[in-house]
Amino acid sequence: MSVTFSIEAIYTGKCRITAFGDDVCEAARQAVGRTFTDRREAYAIVREHDGAMDDCWPRDCASGLLIEGIYDVDAEGVNFANGNARVVLEFLGIDSPDLLGSMGGGDFLAACQVAMATGTPVVHARPATETVGDRGARFVDFGIDEAGIVGRVSMLADLATEAVRLGRDVTWG
Ligand SMILES: [Zn+2]
Secondary structure (H helix, E strand, C coil): CEEEEEECCCEEEEEEEECCCCCCCHHHHHHCCCEECCHHHHHHHHHHHHCCHHHCCCCCCCCCCEEEEEECCCCCCEEEEHHHHHHHHHHCCCCCCCCCEEEEHHHHHHHHHHHHHHCCHHHHCECCEEEECHHHCEEEECCECHHHHHHHHHHHHHHHHHHHHHCCEEEEC
16 A cells, blocks of 8 residues: 655666575575576575574574575665545646556656646645544544645655656656
């Protein structure tokens, strides 16, 4: 129930081995962080480690190692609750009813700048609401006020600035 805004990243074809934490056994310590151009090589190492996890100490690797693809852009995205993402996109004048899309970094940055210069965020603010659903389940929507909108647009403008520097799109979904 959230939307992540991020900078378009392209898969490098390489992968790395990771664990859930930093305190890992010796075998995992040697594997974690290594990069591979051949995924099968990484799988072989993970399979060997994961086949002997009773011996893992420390145990941050004892639920198994992971393989993750390496992308050329490694910037942190920003994450908003769906309702807030909807409000912010509306404030930016971006039509995205399904909360899924992409836009050139420069266009996205321009949308942020125009909205901040000429928009009236208070019009888009919405109050917190609480609804009670089936079997008494409570759903709390914390809403978003003017400062919340301005703060989020400023985060998105920073993201878009970095996207422009890299010549990439801003994507959300
Ligand atoms: Zn281990």
